[in-house]
Amino acid sequence: MPKLSSKWTVLALALALPLAAQAHKMWMVPSATNVSGADPWVTVDAAVSNDLFFPDHVPGDLSRLVITAPDGSTVAPENAATGKYRSVFDVHLQQQGTYRIALVNQGVFAGYELGGEKKRWRGEAAELDKAIPAGAQHVQVSEASNRVETFVTNGKPSDGALKPGGKGLELVPVTHVTDLVAGEGATFQLLLDGKPAPDLKVTAIAGGTRYRNAQEEIEATTGKDGRFTLTWPHAGMYWVNASTQDGKTSVKQARQRRLSYTAVLEVLPQ
Template sequence: MKRSLILAAAIASLIAPFGAAAHKAWLRPSQTVLAGTDPWITVDAAVSNDLFYFNHVPLRLDNLVITAPDGSQVQPQNQASGKYRSVFDLQLAQQGTYRVAVVNSGLSGSWEENGKPRRWRGTPATFATEVPKDAKNLQVSQSLGRVETFVTNGSPNDTALKATGQGLELVPLTHPNDLFAGEAAKFRVLVDGKPAAGVEFEIVRGETRYRNAQDEIKAVTDANGEFSVTWPEAGMYWLEASRQDDKTSLPQARQRRLSYVATLEVLPQ
């Protein structure tokens, strides 16, 4: 009995980080709409209890992908990570819209070895060499998550907004840097490039530290994978959704966990 309880706890620990409501991952740019020949922004990246304050851990930037208005990949500058946050600067040399995203993909596994639970994290490439072929009570899950934001220099465009066809993605039907309080915005949600119905989004305005209620907005995608939201007031908003399925890329993995987070700025009228 004790052994089974330990193993169950180990398996649960692989799932809990994705569903822990108290800790929210996010990217927050210093500005989202700019105009100039060579402007810069600074982006904070963290996992916190309050939006958008640094009070838990920094968001790792190992898998940071920045897509420029022409679809090319550009590099951040002055990247650093401290106790509670990561930070980097971005030079907006091109006119148009940038997509700034941290995209994480991997596998988590647990098994029993000599009466003790073992845990593993890695990729499909390392699974064969790092996990015993005869692992007892092996449980493997796959995860694919995206945390992103959008910034526009000058006139917006949509080249960087195109979906990759991998995992859970948000395709803005209303441009993400053209959002205003009191107006409705529309989005399409894709899973592996196809419209996904029934995906529930939680939408929360920042500054939760200074109010007793989260005041979250709930939205669910329709049969076309679309949903709309009317912004109650100006501010930085955090959008989050997750989904589970069995469409794994590794036969040993029984489930796949998809997650999506975006930070959007809503401007006053």
């Protein structure tokens, strides 16, 4: 038994390391966040990169894309394509109100050795037992839940698409997500499994990092009620991220659950 726990300690360290070293940022950037007119469309870029918002690493995985319309229904993307560095898709905004565009990742990650060769697997919790072959050694299992979101409003903002699902880290707007202005404070609430998530560090970085010499992060910490406030120093597209980890796993082999939430929000000039 002591042997087992030391093995799990090594595993926990191994899992924590990639988190600490995580430099790449996942994002989606819509061509507009406020639209109007008789037949509005937006085009959205999705990628994982170091520089915001320049695709330079891997494209966003559109199999994880969930677009929620103002009435709460799910709508399909149009003209979707995935390139080397970037995925692209269109959203046809046929309803009035706010759309939520999300890349939702909820899965189990496993790493193991088979015949001296290192293997990796990603999938659903239910498939885990079948996925790891007999004879696999040094099996490491972790659970991850992350969400990348952006928002587009056709006409007047609404919150029908913004209802939390009660799973993982989620954002609930207090200030509306498509109604952000430079110099004004914006307040949001973070939920963890549907409950307010206190004491989480939230980082916001404006796009265009390639054209400046520092990330110029702005930071906030969630209060007891899970709320945090950011005051945008200037207009632009902002990458807002929070992450945490806990032991509330849904698979017994995993000791740790890593959670992350990202929103890409547009801030307009006064």
